[in-house]
Amino acid sequence: MVDDVAATFAEFVIDAWQHRPRAYFSLVVSGGDLAKRCYQRLAKLGQDAIEWSTVDIYWGDERLVPRRHPDSNEYMVREALINRVPPVRGVFPMRIESNAGSYDALIRGAAPLDLIHLGVGPDGHTASLFPDSDALQAPATRYVVDNVDPNGHNPHPRRTLTFAGIALGDTAVVTVDGADKRAAVRRVVDGDATAPAAHIRAPRVKLIVGRSAMLGR
Numbered sequence: 523m524v525d526d527v528a529a530t531f532a533e534f535v536i537d538a539w540q541h542r543p544r545a546y547f548s549l550v551v552s553g554g555d556l557a558k559r560c561y562q563r564l565a566k567l568g569q570d571a572i573e574w575s576t577v578d579i580y581w582g583d584e585r586l587v588p589r590r591h592p593d594s595n596e597y598m599v600r601e602a603l604i605n606r607v608p609p610v611r612g613v614f615p616m617r618i619e620s621n622a623g624s625y626d627a628l629i630r631g632a633a634p635l636d637l638i639h640l641g642v643g644p645d646g647h648t649a650s651l652f653p654d655s656d657a658l659q660a661p662a663t664r665y666v667v668d669n670v671d672p673n674g675h676n677p678h679p680r681r682t683l684t685f686a687g688i689a690l691g692d693t694a695v696v697t698v699d700g701a702d703k704r705a706a707v708r709r710v711v712d713g714d715a716t717a718p719a720a721h722i723r724a725p726r727v728k729l730i731v732g733r734s735a736m737l738g739r
Contacts, residue, residue: 527556527699527732528563531639534695534728535564536571538637543692546611550580550638550683550691551603552649553595556699557641558602565606574608580629582638583650583682584616586668593678616666616681626666629687638683638691638724642698643676646706646717649688650680658718660684685721694724699732707735 524530539547551557568574584595591597596615604613614632616625629635640648650669651657657669665687669680688694696719698707709717711729 523731523733523736525733527697527730528559529567530730531560531695531697532564532567534730535637536568538693539568539572539577542576542636544636546576546578548578548580548632548635548637550582550635551595551599552582552639552641553585553598554641556697557639558598560639560697561599561603562606565603569607572607574610577610578612578614578632579604579610580614580632580635581616582640582688583680585650585678585680586616586618587678588618589615622666622668622681625681626664626687629665629683629690633690635691636693638688638694640688640694640696640719640722642696642703642706642710642719644702644706645673645675646709646714646719647671647676648696648719648722650676650682651685651718652676653716653718657682657684658721660686662686665690685723689723691724693726693728694722695728695730696722697730698735701734703735707731 585593589596652671654672655669657667660667710719
């Protein structure tokens with residue numbers, strides 16, 4: 523539990539880059555308002571602390587909208603992070619023009635992934651793995667699938683890492699903040715199987731939670 527989720531996330535990424543086991547570093551990014559704040563802070567704190575020419579950026583999920591659409595995770599990450607730091611080694615967005623199978627092959631070839639950034643929605647979803655959605659039952663051999671929210675809380679068709687895809691990360695970092703996430707955090711921490719985020723598995727899982735999301739536990 524921390525006072526500044528974005529700063530803690532940025533410092534964690536910088537430390538992970540400094541202790542990377544390979545010459546390059548793979549960062550899998552997320553979407554949402556908190557993720558945006560995290561990437562803005564990473565761009566500021568990591569401007570000189572990270573050698574960005576060693577960093578490959580992949581997406582953990584995407585809304586299947588045009589790349590300049592205001593709801594596009596790619597557009598947000600470019601504006602919040604990529605355009606604010608020196609040129610990175612590689613940028614690998616999920617694109618509506620492509621398909622889940624091609625991104626699955628890309629992730630398969632890139633594994634192991636150093637750090638996967640995830641969030642948690644008020645409904646307990648993570649990436650674009652929504653409650654009651656088909657992607658929750660994806661076979662262990664599938665790392666990327668297309669998905670929709672059957673409950674209608676999250677608009678746009680999606681492309682997302684599966685739980686098996688998330689498990690390809692050396693570290694999964696989950697950031698959560700805001701009073702509207704309290705119930706979801708409680709479900710995840712308590713291991714509520716109906717909350718998709720409770721099923722996150724990786725060799726190392728780091729949960730960074732703002733105080734407002736933990737009050738009342």
